[in-house]
Amino acid sequence: MxxxxxxxxxxxxxxxxxxxxxxxxxxxxxxxxxxxxxxxxxFYDVRDLVGHLHRYQEFLATELGRSEQQIMRTLFQYGRTKGVIHELIARYLEADEGIVVDPESIVVTVGAQEAMYLVVRALCRDERDVALAVSPTYMGFTGAARLAGMRVLPVASGPLGVDLDDLRSQVRSTRRLGLRPRCLYVVPDFSNPTGITLDVATRRRLLDVARDEDLLLVEDNPYGLFTGRGDRLPTLKALDREQRVVYLESFAKTTLPGARVGFVVADQRVTGDGRNPGLFADELAKIKSMVTVNTSPLAQAVVAGQLLENDFSLARAxxxxxxxxxxxxxxxxxxxxxxxxxxxxxxxxxxxxxxxxxxxxxxxxxxxxxxxxxxxxxxxxxxxxxxxxxxxxxxxxxxxxxxxxxxxxxxxxxxxxxxxxxxxxxxxxxxx
Ligand SMILES: Cc1ncc(COP(=O)(O)O)c(C=O)c1O
The missing domain is CATH 3.90.1150.10 (Aspartate Aminotransferase, domain 1)
Structure with a gap:
């Protein structure tokens, strides 16, 4: 070969x-x-895993009124492609991030890594589609995009974490070449690899540029809860009023990497082809159904139990x-x-x-x-x-x-x- x-x-x-x-x-x-x-x-302890599972089991029984057989099926069987803990994740997003979203716009993924792959795979129609990424870039995104057949073009980070003039000029020069910049990948909080955080004014200006240039922002936020000396800042998604932001999160750092659970919020409306408008999340789910089928329900149950035990606050957990x-x-x-x-x-x-x-x-x-x-x-x-x-x-x-x-x-x-x-x-x- x-x-x-x-x-x-x-x-x-x-x-x-x-x-x-x-x-x-x-x-x-x-x-x-x-x-x-x-x-x-x-702070890892196997007994906590068992505790989380039991807490989720109890939630299904007492708060959702599920029968024993339904609970067994939820934990042991193949499951819903978009995941089974989407409503709990929506409550977490509201509690810790001030993000209010329809749970139907959430796809629970096998780590944030799968979420990245689903997004770039969906956005890549042909070789004219390219992704922009604030450079230096987490290699998981670049790798996912390349495997999906997308070129990744760098946008300078500059002292503020993203150089908006460079972003505008990259979008325009890319379009002049007949290419389609489909998204900008950015880690606004304590970025991997630079550790840089975008201030609030830069976040707002980035959303303005995204609107003016008709660009989707892919916000990846695995480290936002880990504030040091500064205050927590609103995510791009929390500031987003126009569904410009596809939001990715990982439970690897906040629950445990071995669970391999993350999620994507994709509340964009998809129209055309004479179809009823649907959610971008549903298109991502179609891809997921052919890649990983569904995220392990056992792993989702562990995350769910942790959320339930902590009033939906991962900051607290x-x-x-x-x-x-x-x-x-x-x-x-x-x-x-x-x-x-x-x-x-x-x-x-x-x-x-x-x-x-x-x-x-x-x-x-x-x-x-x-x-x-x-x-x-x-x-x-x-x-x-x-x-x-x-x-x-x-x-x-x-x-x-x-x-x-x-x-x-x-x-x-x-x-x-x-x-x-x-x-x-x-x-x-x-x-x-
Ligand atoms: C910026 C960034 N995104 C995503 C991930 C991976 O997340 P997951 O383990 O959920 O796939 C990491 C892990 O290091 C990361 O640094």
Missing amino acids: DISDLNTALGEPLLDSLTFLNEVAGRYPDAISFAAGRPVED NARSIAVYRRNLDLLLDGLRERFSGSDVPEVGWNTPTGGFFVVLTLPFTVDDALLERSAREHGVLWTPMRHFYTDSQGGCHQLRLSCSTLTPQEIETGLDRLAAFVAAQLEPAGG
Whole structure:
């Protein structure tokens, strides 16, 4: 079999990124890892899973009046394509996000990753359809779009998280080439990989540009609850009055990644072909029915139980984890200041996100996969080269991403000492 006979995306380095990064981490198990953007594991307990299942079972019986046989069927059988916990998710969205949506516009997915794939697959009619994405971009979106046959064109993030002039000019130049920009993918809160958050004025202006340019916004929000020192800001979806925003969320960070549950809110009206207007969510469900059939009802039940036990507030359910993320981000930023401020290392810089998992470090030398290997082997510290998040070959070549979500304070201190030693070794004159 020749790779050139397979889906063209399979030949692209992007699709090897995650495997490569996991493989390096696997080879150096004793290294301190600032690489993975995983949730903290300290509060997981198998008994909670059982508790969540029982709480959902009880809800079905007492609040929805379902018979034992109906409950068994809900948990054990194939289920509704759009999911079975959509009404509970709608209540969560209202409680924590101030987003009010018809539960019918929600599709429960196998992680946010499936939601991304469904959206790009639906938006791609032919090779003229392209996706725009704020760059640097979470590679899960770029990969999903490429597999769906869509090119991904970068829009600069700039100091505000999205450069609206660049967005306008990308939309217009793309159209002049006869292409159709179908959406802009954006992570407005504590973005992966940059940690940047869009301020409220920028969110409103982005919605204005989307309206003026007739563009759909795909908002991905896995980290919004993890505020550090700032206040929570309204999501684009909460500000959206015109169904401009397709909203994606993941329960990976707020419930557990192993459940593989996420969802998409797609309340856009789909018309044409003489049909009665339907919801974009129903078109996504058609694709889902041919990809994963339905999201595991057991996994949905675990999420549902957690929502029910916490008055539909994931902010409340995650209070302990949020405190860990805040502490760790503060320790990381303080630790960077202690080790890299001052005249010894004037060319080392970093951004200062106000929450989430990620910080970007800028260095005066080229940062690539070979250097990551050396860092792991010689200094026992892992991180992620930022170039994995760019679609062009030059982007991010002096930057690396640090994630601090799963580390203990001691690991952060030791990891930063190792990072400082690694940076110092790169700055030493050759042969010195
Ligand atoms: C921006 C972003 N979107 C989506 C995901 C993946 O979500 P899920 O695990 O639900 O597929 C991640 C995971 O790291 C992410 O950083």
